[in-house]
Amino acid sequence: MIFNKGISIVLSGLFFLFLALFFSTISVIFLKGGLIPVLGLVMFVIFYFITRVFYNYLRNDGKYKNNRQVSSDMPGEKYFTKGESDPKKVFIVIWLLVILILTSVSLWLYSFNNGLV
Secondary structure (H helix, E strand, C coil): CEECHHHHHHHHHHHHHHHHHHHHHHHHHHCCCCCHHHHHHHHHHHHHHHHHHHHHHHHCCCCCCCCCCCCCCCCCCCCCEECCCCHHHHHHHHHHHHHHHHHHHHHHHHHHHCCCC
16 A cells, blocks of 8 residues: 555655654753754754655555656546555554644643743
8 A cells, every 4th residue: 555645745744743843852851951953953864864764665565666767656646545455554644643643742731831832
């Protein structure tokens, strides 16, 4: 099962947002000092590559292969998912949405309780 290109881009963006929020939550709670901006830039680059791997995971499976030279999308073809249903991919997408909401709420509550808002 592969996801539509647009949906895959949005889900990859949400995954990047989750990684950034998760790192922000951990760094706000545990790290203090001037090292946070440098560490944030390094993590930004690492998160970019992790997000690219996640995008490739959403766009490829055993039957369909997508890269810069080859696309499994036909001109004018519209779909949300293509191929046999993969419960693991569906679970990962649902987990991503739920954990993104929980991470956002936890960071907001932490900043609200510490008077940062």
